Structures are given as C-alpha cells and as structure tokens.
Amino acid sequence: xxxxxxxxxxxxxxxxxxxxxxxxxxxxxxxxxxxxxxxxxxxxxxxxxxxxxxxxxxxxxxxxxxxxxxxxxxxxxxxxxxxxxxxxxxxxxxxxxxxxxxxxxxxxxxxxxxxxxxxxxxxxxxxxxxxxxxxxxxxxxxxxxxxxxxxxxxxxxxxxxxxxxxxxxxxxxxxxxxxxxxxxxxxxxxxxxxxxxxxxxxxxxxxxxxxxxxxxxxxxxxxxxxxxxxxxxxxxxxxxxxxxxxxxxxxxxxxxxxxxxxxxxxxxxxxxxxxxxxxxxxxxxxxxxxxxxxxxxxxxxxxxxxxxxxxxxxxxxxxxxxxxxxxxxxxxxxxxxxxxxxxxxxxxxxxxxxxxxxxxxxxxxxxxxxxxxxxxxxxxxxxxxxxxxxxxxxxxxxxxxxxxxxxxxxxxxxxxxxxxxxx
Amino acid sequence: xxxxxxxxxxxxxxxxxxxxxxxxxxxxxxxxxxxxxxxxxxxxxxxxxxxxxxxxxxxxxxxxxxxxxxxxxxxxxxxxxxxxxxxxxxxxxxxxxxxxxxxxxxxxxxxxxxxxxxxxxxxxxxxxxxxxxxxxxxxxxxxxxxxxxxxxxxxxxxxxxxxxxxxxxxxxxxxxxxxxxxxxxxxxxxxxxxxxxxxxxxxxxxxxxxxxxxxxxxxxxxxxxxxxxxxxxxxxxxxxxxxxxxxxxxxxxxxxxxxxxxxxxxxxxxxxxxxxxxxxxxxxxxxxxxxxxxxxxxxxxxxxxxxxxxxxxxxxxxxxxxxxxxxxxxxxxxxxxxxxxxxxxxxxxxxxxxxxxxxxxxxxxxxxxxxxxxxxxxxxxxxxxxxx
Numbered sequence: 001x002x003x004x005x006x007x008x009x010x011x012x013x014x015x016x017x018x019x020x021x022x023x024x025x026x027x028x029x030x031x032x033x034x035x036x037x038x039x040x041x042x043x044x045x046x047x048x049x050x051x052x053x054x055x056x057x058x059x060x061x062x063x064x065x066x067x068x069x070x071x072x073x074x075x076x077x078x079x080x081x082x083x084x085x086x087x088x089x090x091x092x093x094x095x096x097x098x099x100x101x102x103x104x105x106x107x108x109x110x111x112x113x114x115x116x117x118x119x120x121x122x123x124x125x126x127x128x129x130x131x132x133x134x135x136x137x138x139x140x141x142x143x144x145x146x147x148x149x150x151x152x153x154x155x156x157x158x159x160x161x162x163x164x165x166x167x168x169x170x171x172x173x174x175x176x177x178x179x180x181x182x183x184x185x186x187x188x189x190x191x192x193x194x195x196x197x198x199x200x201x202x203x204x205x206x207x208x209x210x211x212x213x214x215x216x217x218x219x220x221x222x223x224x225x226x227x228x229x230x231x232x233x234x235x236x237x238x239x240x241x242x243x244x245x246x247x248x249x250x251x252x253x254x255x256x257x258x259x260x261x262x263x264x265x266x267x268x269x270x271x272x273x274x275x276x277x278x279x280x281x282x283x284x285x286x287x288x289x290x291x292x293x294x295x296x297x298x299x300x301x302x303x304x305x306x307x308x309x310x311x312x313x314x315x316x317x318x319x320x321x322x323x324x325x326x327x328x329x330x331x332x333x334x335x336x337x338x339x340x341x342x343x344x345x346x347x348x349x350x351x352x353x354x355x356x357x358x359x360x361x362x363x364x365x366x367x368x369x370x371x372x373x374x375x376x377x378x379x380x381x382x383x384x385x386x387x388x389x390x391x392x393x394x395x396x397x398x399x400x401x402x403x404x405x406x407x408x409x410x411x412x413x414x415x416x417x418x419x420x421x422x423x
Numbered sequence: 424x425x426x427x428x429x430x431x432x433x434x435x436x437x438x439x440x441x442x443x444x445x446x447x448x449x450x451x452x453x454x455x456x457x458x459x460x461x462x463x464x465x466x467x468x469x470x471x472x473x474x475x476x477x478x479x480x481x482x483x484x485x486x487x488x489x490x491x492x493x494x495x496x497x498x499x500x501x502x503x504x505x506x507x508x509x510x511x512x513x514x515x516x517x518x519x520x521x522x523x524x525x526x527x528x529x530x531x532x533x534x535x536x537x538x539x540x541x542x543x544x545x546x547x548x549x550x551x552x553x554x555x556x557x558x559x560x561x562x563x564x565x566x567x568x569x570x571x572x573x574x575x576x577x578x579x580x581x582x583x584x585x586x587x588x589x590x591x592x593x594x595x596x597x598x599x600x601x602x603x604x605x606x607x608x609x610x611x612x613x614x615x616x617x618x619x620x621x622x623x624x625x626x627x628x629x630x631x632x633x634x635x636x637x638x639x640x641x642x643x644x645x646x647x648x649x650x651x652x653x654x655x656x657x658x659x660x661x662x663x664x665x666x667x668x669x670x671x672x673x674x675x676x677x678x679x680x681x682x683x684x685x686x687x688x689x690x691x692x693x694x695x696x697x698x699x700x701x702x703x704x705x706x707x708x709x710x711x712x713x714x715x716x717x718x719x720x721x722x723x724x725x726x727x728x729x730x731x732x733x734x735x736x737x738x739x740x741x742x743x744x745x746x747x748x749x750x751x752x753x754x755x756x757x758x759x760x761x762x763x764x765x766x767x768x769x770x771x772x773x774x775x776x777x778x779x780x781x782x783x784x785x786x787x788x789x790x791x792x793x794x795x796x797x798x799x800x801x802x803x804x805x806x807x808x809x810x811x
Contacts, residue, residue, distance in 0.1 A: 067751055105743055110701045122460045139608040143698055147619045161531060201604050202531055423521050
C-alpha cells in the first residue's frame with residue numbers, strides 16, 4: 001500500500017515539475033563548460049535536496065534576537081557569524097560559492113523563533129542556520145529542524161541533556177564548564193564548602209545538579225546552600241546575608257542576564273569583596289559581555305570558568321580580535337559565546353568541504369571528526385555526539401572588564417551531554 | 424423552540440454578507456493562494472481571533488475590559504500541550520531518562536513521579552473538555568469574586584492583568600511541573616498521528632476555521648439575544664439596569680466566561696498548529712496585544728475582530744521579516760494611528776464608508792425581487808458606532 005502511495009506522489013510530481021526540470025536541464029547543459037573552467041563542482045552534484053544553492057552562491061540563515069531583552073546578549077553572536085561569513089567569502093567561499101545570508105529576528109520570543117526557523121527551512125531552503133542563544137529558543141526550534149532536516153549551529157554554553165542529529169553545539173555542555181573549574185578552585189583555594197546560586201531555569205538547575213554531585217562525591221566537599229531566583233530578579237540581599245552567615249569557601253554562581261548587575265553590585269556593597277583573599281566566587285555565566293553591564297570594579301577578582309577569553313594569547317586569537325574590532329568597532333568586546341558563534345560558519349564550511357556536498361545528511365555524516373586549527377580558542381574538533389572537544393579555562397576578572405587567564409586544562413575536555421553518574 | 428422569530432433577527436443582510444465574505448477568504452482564498460507553511464502561520468494568527476471575538480463580547484458589548492485574556496488562552500493551550508506531551512513521553516521514547524515515561528523537563532528537574540494533576544491528561548477526552556471548562560471555571564471564579572463586589576472598569580482591568588502576571592510567574596517558577604520558561608516543547612503526535620506534516624497543517628487549519636465560525640455564530644447569537652441587549656444597556660448605564668431588577672454581576676460573569684472559553688479553544692488550536700506552548704502567551708504583554716487585535720478590528724464587530732487578529736499578526740510577521748530592526752516602531756505607529764484616527768477600528772471604516780454603498784448595490788441587484796426588498800426595509804439599521 002505504501003508503495004502505491006509513493007508511486008502516485010512521484011507521478012504527480014513528475015507532471016508538475018516536468019517543464020521546470022526540462023528548463024533546468026537545458027540551463028545545466030549550457031553552463032557545464034563554464035563551470036568546468038571555474039573548477040568547481042556542479043550544483044546538481046553538491047545539492048540534491050533542493051537547498052538554496054546556485055552555481056555562484058549558497059544561502060544560509062542567521063536567527064538571533066536583535067530586538068527584545070535577549071538582543072544585548074545575542075548581538076555579539078550575530079556579529080561573529082557575519083564576520084566569519086565575510087572572511088570565508090573573501091577566501092573564495094564554500095565549494096566555490098559565495099555565502100549569502102538571510103537574517104531573521106527571533107525577537108526574544110520563543111514562538112517567533114519557531115516561526116522564523118520554519119520560514120528559513122521551508123521557504124528559503126537555507127543550507128544551514130547559525131542561531132539561537134537561550135535554551136528555550138533552541139527547544140522551540142528543535143522539532144522543526146528535525147522535522148524538515150535543517151542544520152543548526154548553536155553557540156551558547158548550555159545544560160546538555162540533548163544530542164540532536166540536526167544541531168552542532170559549538171558551545172560547552174555543562175560538564176565541560178563545571179568539572180575542571182571546580183577541580184581547579186578546590187585545589188587552588190583548598191575549598192571544601194560551596195554555596196550554589198543561580199537563576200531559576202533549566203541551565204542553572206542542571207549545572208548545579210552536576211556541581212553538587214561533583215563536590216560531594218569527587219571533591220569530598222559539601223554544599224552549604226543552594227538558591228534560585230527568577231530571571232530578572234534584582235534583590236539579592238537575603239541570599240547575601242545567608243552567604244555571610246554560612247561562610248562558604250566558594251560561591252558558585254550561575255545568575256544570568258540583567259540580574260548579574262544587581263547581584264555583583266550588592267555583593268560588593270555588602271562588603272564581600274572578591275578582590276580580597278577571604279571571599280572566592282566562581283561563575284559560569286559571566287563573560288566580557290556581562291561585565292560591560294556589571295562594571296569591572298564590581299566583579300574584580302571573581303573567577304569565571306569558560307573555554308574562551310578575549311585576552312587569550314595566541315596567534316589565532318590575535319587575528320580574530322583584530323578583525324572583529326576592525327569590522328565592529330574598537331570598543332567591541334568578545335565573550336565566550338561570541339567566539340563559539342564565530343566557529344559555526346567555519347565548522348560548517350569544513351564539514352561541507354569534507355562531504356563535498358551541501359546536503360544536510362552528507363554534512364551531518366562528515367561532521368564528526370571535523371577539526372579547526374584556526375579557532376581563536378585554539379584547536380577544536382567535533383565529537384560523534386555533535387559537541388566540541390575544547391579546553392576549559394579559568395579567568396580572573398580584571399578592573400578593565402577583561403579576564404586574566406590563570407589556568408587552562410592540559411587536554412581537550414571530552415563533551416558528555418549525558419554524563420553518567422551526574423544525573 | 425427558536426429564540427428568534429425570523430432568520431433576519433439573528434443575522435441582518437449586512438452581517439450575513441460579512442460572514443459569507445469571511446468564509447470565502449478563510450476557506451477558499453487563503454488556502455488557494457498560500458503555500459502550506461504560510462497557511463499554517465495564518466492558522467496560528469486565527470487562534471488569536473478566538474480571543475478577539477471573546478473580547479468583542481466582553482469589552483465591546485459588556486464594557487468589561489480584561490487585560491488578562493492570556494490566562495485563558497494559556498490554560499487552553501497548556502491543557503492541549505499536556506496531553507500531547509504525555510503522548511510524546513511514552514516510556515520507549517524516553518528510555519534515556521532517569522525516570523522513563525515522564526516528560527523530559529520533569530526528569531531534568533529531578534522529579535521521579537508524574538504529578539497528580541497531570542494524570543487525567545492521558546485522556547484526550549479529558550483534555551478536550553479541560554480546554555473549554557478549565558478557562559471557564561477560572562473566569563467564573565474571577566467573575567464572581569469581582570463583579571459581585573461591583574469591581575469594574577479600570578480596577579477590573581488591573582486585577583486581570585495582575586492575575587496574568589501571577590500565572591506567568593507560577594508557570595516559570597514551577598518548572599519541574601510546567602516546563603518553566605521553555606514551555607512544553609517537542610510535541611510530535613496526536614493519537615500516533617504526526618502533527619507536523621503538511622496534511623496535518625491543512626487539517627488543523629480547517630478545524631481552526633470551523634471552530635472559529637462556531638464561536639462566531641455563538642457570539643452572534645448572544646449579541647442578538649436579550650442578554651446581548653442587556654449587555655449594551657449595562658455598558659451605557661449600569662445603574663439603570665440594576666434598578667430595573669437585573670443582576671448585573673450574573674450577566675457580566677456570563678459574558679466573561681464565554682470570552683474565556685473561546686480563548687481556551689484558541690490556545691489549544693495554537694498548540695496543535697505550532698507544536699508547543701510557552702508562558703510567553705500567558706503574561707501581560709500578550710494579553711495587551713490581544714486587546715489590540717480587537718481594537719484594530721473594531722471592538723463592536725465580531726468579524727472585524729477576526730480581521731484585526733489576522734492583519735496585526737501579518738503586519739508583525741511581514742515587518743519582522745523585512746525590517747528586523749524597525750518592525751517594533753512600525754507596529755507602534757500603526758497602533759497609534761488606528762487608535763487616534765479610527766476609534767472603531769477597521770469595522771468602523773467599513774460601516775461608515777463602505778456599508779452604505781454595498782447596501783445600495785445590493786438593492787440595485789435585488790431590487791426587482793419583492794421578497795428581498797421586504798427584508799431590507801424591515802431591518803432596523805443599528806447604529807453601533809457609539810463609544811461608551
């Protein structure tokens with residue numbers, strides 16, 4: 001029965017598209033000699049699924065919030081992705097084709113993300129999408145990418161617990177950010193007691209779940225408090241009092257967005273000064289972008305566990321920071337997620353070239369093992385589980401809003417979105 | 424027993440015409456001219472039309488301005504989403520979890536047992552009943568609590584708004600039970616039937632249009648019934664109606680419950696067509712947007728409300744796709760323009776400028792038929808442009 005259904009469908013399609021097929025065949029025949037001269041693979045060979053690929057161009061999508069509350073955070077990602085695309089184009093593009101991008105606004109609204117992703121995949125037929133920032137927006141678009149077989153490059157460090165065949169996660173999953181960071185601070189500061197504090201949604205809760213298990217079972221320490229606050233919460237005095245009372249060796253913070261500004265200012269005002277020896281804070285949610293709002297003087301001395309800091313000293317990063325500032329202004333700062341977003345187009349290019357095709361299925365097949373030696377963070381490689389092998393680094397926040405890198409893991413950390421023993 | 428003596432008491436010629444044109448647009452023009460993705464978008468916009476139609480009754484006729492219709496839209500949407508989520512969370516689909524068989528977000532939040540209030544949502548029948556009944560009960564409780572105490576006007580608007588805010592905070596705060604800020608995502612099948620296919624999109628679109636017309640006809644019935652006239656009287660001179668012996672609170676509660684039930688159906692239709700539900704439809708901002716749909720369409724026109732919901736959303740998408748950085752400003756300008764220039768919305772424009780011409784044309788067309796002529800002359804022209 002299924003077979004006869006398929007036959008019927010094919011017949012209809014043939015009739016409807018007969019003329020179009022005939023014309024495109026004619027065009028292809030007439031352009032073949034030209035393409036041979038240009039030495040690039042024929043469009044029919046590299047695009048068998050009707051993506052927006054022509055003889056000279058390939059179209060991709062950029063889907064971030066450029067309006068609404070998330071715009072501040074996502075702006076850096078948009079800039080990094082555009083910069084990467086422009087650099088790739090200047091180098092001759094991908095498989096001889098210049099990348100064009102269609103930018104859509106998710107408007108900090110998850111249903112809008114879903115709507116726009118459907119448009120990018122079904123109407124624009126983009127070959128890949130670079131986008132999303134919050135977990136909520138990724139969760140909203142995920143069924144659509146899986147249903148219509150798109151490819152999403154997702155830049156944010158996030159909670160893990162996910163491994164979609166249609167997403168490449170260029171940020172860290174939770175264990176990559178947390179485990180090495182806790183190990184380091186436990187050794188360096190002989191820390192035994194920890195206070196966990198975060199915003200109230202899935203990422204901080206999952207991160208603290210992993211942190212608590214690691215502290216209690218692997219570091220022999222204890223958790224003396226765990227508190228959550230609604231997104232946008234601005235009054236932290238009660239928790240600051242509890243912190244002073246229980247005197248933890250380390251405060252482990254995953255407060256996000258605007259709440260950060262209030263949290264660090266109130267800490268400082270309460271006399272908990274991170275630039276002094278007696279108070280230690282490790283955050284997994286503050287990058288150079290957030291310090292712009294918090295103010296360097298309020299967070300000086302805090303430690304952040306990330307994979308990238310703007311101050312990283314290597315050739316790749318020097319070139320990246322220079323190019324970023326040339327393109328987006330001398331005052332631009334680059335945080336962890338911005339760098340991860342910059343990797344997206346490059347990883348896609350590498351996977352497309354490895355596959356010799358823009359087809360999503362072939363790109364997916366070619367992705368595991370794809371490596372980038374030119375990444376600003378150093379060397380990265382795509383794992384079979386679609387996350388990146390990358391190093392964990394600890395930065396100490398400076399008064400000027402930058403981080404001083406005080407530690408980095410010797411080896412690349414293996415991504416493990418479903419960490420056994422941590423769930 | 425027919426409550427109306429003649430069909431024309433229920434539906435005037437102009438009204439019949441406007442219903443017919445709307446049916447033509449929604450059932451023929453849009454499905455033929457749009458591809459399935461765009462039609463799915465229109466279907467989602469139409470889910471807001473349910474709320475706008477309810478608001479015409481509450482606000483336009485009853486004079487009750489509710490800034491909390493998102494509560495009911497959300498309740499309906501969540502009821503649908505809970506059923507679909509349980510279906511998507513079968514033990515074999517969720518083997519990877521610590522506790523298979525419960526929704527993924529519960530597992531992430533270390534919940535090991537399905538909460539009691541989720542249990543009934545294994546049943547589709549219960550879910551469908553809940554979509555209508557749940558918002559109605561909540562609206563009834565709010566209505567009784569407010570209207571019996573003669574809370575009205577601005578105070579009522581503010582209270583509904585704060586209830587919407589409370590519900591959002593509750594949903595976001597109880598993420599182990601509700602999915603939190605992510606909402607309930609990754610809904611895939613309805614009774615084993617993939618809800619993301621083109622066929623499903625068409626089916627849900629037409630189901631949505633069908634239900635919308637059911638709601639429109641119910642609303643039209645209420646509008647033309649004695650209750651409808653009392654509502655209008657109440658809007659104008661509440662005290663006089665009360666002194667005439669009517670219990671104002673009951674009428675207000677009734678119309679508020681009807682508006683809530685419509686909104687619940689709209690929310691459920693959204694969940695089906697989008698494939699997820701999120702607290703971003705429950706809060707203050709979406710609730711105000713829903714009032715704007717109604718204002719743009721014309722708060723005294725049922726059909727106008729549908730056009731309002733459609734046009735505002737289409738404009739939002741079009742501006743959003745074309746000028747991502749400017750669309751908010753463009754939307755703002757349109758709203759200010761409409762509120763300042765056209766207090767009765769698009770329906771006001773139609774009834775002032777176009778309706779007389781259409782009538783004239785119809786008369787000329789049908790002029791020779793005695794029967795029709797009679798109907799025309801027997802219809803009292805209702806001037807509805809009165810602003811309370």
